[in-house]
Amino acid sequence: MITHSVIITSDKVVVDGQTLPHKEQGSAMLTELYRSHVGDYPKFFKMDTLCKVGFLASELLLNAEGDRNFEPREDRAVILFNRSSSLQADTHYQSTIQEADNFYPSPAAFVYTLPNIVTGEIAIRNKFMGETSFMVIEDYDEQTIMQNLANAFQDPVTESVISGWCDCMDEEHFEAKLFLNNKLSNR
């Protein structure tokens, strides 16, 4: 059963159905959200846009759940989907190697050229040692995401899952729809 939900798009933030007020849009909105709702995690500024969006959505989701203790746990999984994989990070890294006379491959850019890094960032922040997984489908499909979620509970250790959609086309265009799902009430 879904216990909490968060939607972040380039110009809209919704937590459990309530619109969250903000002044900025796009990338500036992400920084604004970080400053007003997180504030103590400077690693945020090193992240690519996909990670920033997924990280912020998970922060809002877990704040909505409340009682955050950051103790290691293995019973919570993070399983996300999207369409563009790590395209924004890929394009950024490609720009560091495109010209032969300005060829300086950036290690800090390269480490973000995998979509599952966002699931890792969420796991690191919260000490989630359970399953993390990232899947890519060409079109958003709620049924695939829900089927996958049900399948994820086949792992007997998994009691809850942060699941949903986390897509980023470029630095200004993104869309996250994250849900916190609980196993017990799922049955």
Added chain:
Amino acid sequence: MIVCVAHNITSPLGMTSAENYSAVKAGLSKLRQYDGLWGLPEPFVASLIEREAFTDNRHTIVEQMAIHSVSKALENAGIDTTSEKVIFIISTTKGNVFLLDKREQGFPQERVRLGMMARQITEYFGNPNEPIVVSNACISGVCAQIEAMRYLEGGGYDAAVVVGVDVQSAFIVSGFQSLKALSPEQCKPFDANRRGLNLGDAAATVIYIRKDKVAENEWVACRGAIRNDANHISGPSRTGEGSYRALKATLGDIDPATIAFINAHGTATPYNDEMESVAIERAGLSSIPVNSLKGYYGHTMGAAGVLETVISMQAIDDNNILGTRGFDTLGVTHPLDITSCNRTTAKRAFIKLLSGFGGCNAALLMAKGGLQ
């Protein structure tokens, strides 16, 4: 139970599973140094496939290798891919990423999206379902198999075609060079003198079905688990947290004495191999032989989990535990029984272990004839 009905490996060592296994058994590798390839300023050692062998100009090299691998696997599988009861699960990390290079012409930009790449494969085989791409860094190949097991257990599908593929490019090689992760020579997994990893091209396929009764010679995907280190996005955990937990969850109450070997990730980077030694010891499995196939193929990324599972199944079919090419002197702090050359075994099960960027780790238990 989830049973493997067919498989294939398409790699520099051969175009069929059998060709690949006999090459590996004989200790062969196509790892060699490339100097100036793709305009890269620094040389690198890799296992690359002859691009000229793939001549279909409607599909990229990545798509062609995947299509070839699936076609070969389907030859004797008795699976109708046009059925909506068959799902394709594709494992890749970078797919057609080379299309981002402005000098690349001939394919539409949208093919850089993994879902579009995957559709080329399902459309080729007339499959009506939307393909799912598992993109979980280096553990993708095991995750895709776990995903297939869950889909089949969950009902709704009769067969799952799992194909892992990655092809090297300037993008990937320069990235690993920037991380100083590449070995200047052929890699040496678990060795005291290991200096990093080599990269490799490959596609590999396994086809799974669900069955109530399993014959003695059929391979069963018994159990798998994915766990995170929750430590660092690129550095392995010093306590082997995720790999240890994945191993523990996968092994369950199985007697470790029934396991012939652990086929480790064994990339030959200093930190990965050390981490695996910690994890294997913590899981109480240090007496089980451990091998790595990276000395034969390099790190084939999204293909690795599938390719290494297929080679390991064939090794057991041949009563063999493969040696770890490149390994000579133990170079990890927790003592492991790394196989330096081939050994015979009568055991019928193995564990495939992987770890990757994003702190993810995965393990898969495969048993011939199922668990006793």
Added chain:
Amino acid sequence: MDELIYTLKKQIIEALNLEDMTPEDIDENAALFGEGLGLDSIDALELIVMMEKNYGIKLKDPAQGKEIFKSVAVMADFISKNRTK
């Protein structure tokens, strides 16, 4: 040297996305790694790229970074002696 130190601080902040920091926040004699700024191994590799890009210094062995990145002052000293651009 003071000018180089100031420029270097700005370049480090930019290369490592230390968004919340200003050059004034960085003590040029304090350790860059470890406690200090909370930098990791990827940051060290990124600093190597930054030195190559801005000062034409190519480190043969990344392990050299350990000595050079002790502090901004040590880094500035190394750059002033080895720069090719």
